[in-house]
Amino acid sequence: MNIYVNENIYSFEHEVTAFEVRDAIKKDADIIIFNGFIIKEDIALKDNDKIVLIKRGEIPTKQELEYLLVSRHSPEVxxxxxxxxxxxxxxxxxxxxxxxxxxxxxxxxxxxxxxxxxxxxxxxxxxxxxxxxxxxxxxxxxxxxxxxxxxxxxxxxxxxxxxxxxxxxxxxxxxxxxxxxxxxxxxxxxxxxxxxxxxxxxxxxxxxxxxxxxxxxxxxxxxxxxxxxxxxxxxxxxxxxxxxxxxxxxxxxxxxxxxxxxxxxxxx
Missing domain, CATH: 3.40.50.720 (NAD(P)-binding Rossmann-like Domain)
Structure with missing residues (x-):
């Protein structure tokens, strides 16, 4: 299955959860945005779901900040x-x-x-x-x-x-x-x-x-x-x-x- 993480595509051979994706890609992230909404509890992901991983206190790059805005507003907006x-x-x-x-x-x-x-x-x-x-x-x-x-x-x-x-x-x-x-x-x-x-x-x-x-x-x-x-x-x-x-x-x-x-x- 394919999951977008900070707008990059990651392929997984099996079904994964949001927390599993975090642990695999950015373990120190303490904010997870799932399809535009912050989640506090783990959730099973489906193909082409979008995840944004954020570490509190870390200044985002231009690309990362844009990902955050896209996740909140939708790409078209x-x-x-x-x-x-x-x-x-x-x-x-x-x-x-x-x-x-x-x-x-x-x-x-x-x-x-x-x-x-x-x-x-x-x-x-x-x-x-x-x-x-x-x-x-x-x-x-x-x-x-x-x-x-x-x-x-x-x-x-x-x-x-x-x-x-x-x-x-x-x-x-x-x-x-x-x-x-x-x-x-x-x-x-x-x-x-x-x-x-x-x-x-x-x-x-x-x-x-x-x-x-x-x-x-x-x-x-x-x-x-x-x-x-x-x-x-x-x-x-x-x-x-x-x-x-x-x-x-x-x-x-x-x-x-x-x-x-x-x-x-x-x-x-």
Whole structure:
């Protein structure tokens, strides 16, 4: 029988179990993923089953990490994700969280766009750490992504997004994530993308402030290429701040919509 182990084919003359395969190939592995699911108890294998063997604390190679992602996402899904290019405009609470989520998914390329630096006030909801204070957000986030998945290609653009440079910045991506705090910047980016770059899909946000019900945050398809995430009313203002839980929920909505677009599941 043939068994795929870390995507290599091994032939066995008789029926084997998952633990027997581990003992024969990587005895020190303490995590076994069987057809995409971690198993704790031994299981009999069938021809062409897939096993991934992992040793805790061991940094995987690029090939091994890809095997892990394939085992979790399925080959068809992973292939589309790893070849995708996504731009994130604004690397605050929404954008930094979206970037991390997509990096964990194994996205092929991330274009990180922001002109700001990390400040102490950012730490209540953004993906940065104390050591990043004073760094450009693009550089800090690129560093974080490298620690999560060093095989994601990251391009940083330290620019202020305005009408005249939008086409240049975002021309070579599949999906754009709008994640600005500034309402004027939001409107400028969305309007110009829909006018200048009508084939591009954009996932924007509106209303993620405070601590209202999580269930009020929705994803809706506004036009064929424009998706909007939020509750539509809780814009940040004095007395209504941006807090990690709802910001993270909205960022997850945006990241999930990006994945759905890449997988041709375009409806919100």
């Amino acid at each position: 992973h292939e589309k994700i790893k070849n995708a290019k996504v731009a994130i405009a604004g690397l605050g609470g929404l954008g930094s969280n979206v970037a991390v989520l997509l990096a964990r998914m194994g996205i092929g390329k991330l274009v990180l766009v922001d002109y700001d630096v990390v400040e102490p006030s950012n730490l209540n909801r953004q993906q940065y750490f104390l050591k990043h204070i004073g760094m450009r957000k693009t550089d800090a986030l690129a560093q974080i992504i490298a620690d999560i998945n060093p095989f994601v290609t990251v391009q940083t653009k330290n620019v202020f997004v305005e009408r005249d440079n939008i086409k240049f910045i975002f021309s070579d991506v599949d999906v754009i994530v709008e994640a600005f705090d500034n309402p004027k910047s939001k409107a400028t980016l969305v309007n110009e993308v829909l006018i200048q770059m009508s084939s591009k899909k954009i996932v924007a946000s509106s209303g993620v402030g405070g601590y209202f019900s999580s269930n009020l945050i929705k994803t809706k398809r506004v036009t064929e290429n424009f998706y909007l995430v939020g509750d539509g009313f809780s814009q940040a203002r004095p007395g209504l701040g941006l807090m990690a839980p709802r910001v993270s929920i909205a960022a997850s909505h945006q990241a999930n919509m990006v994945i759905r677009i890449l997988l041709s599941q375009d409806e919100a």
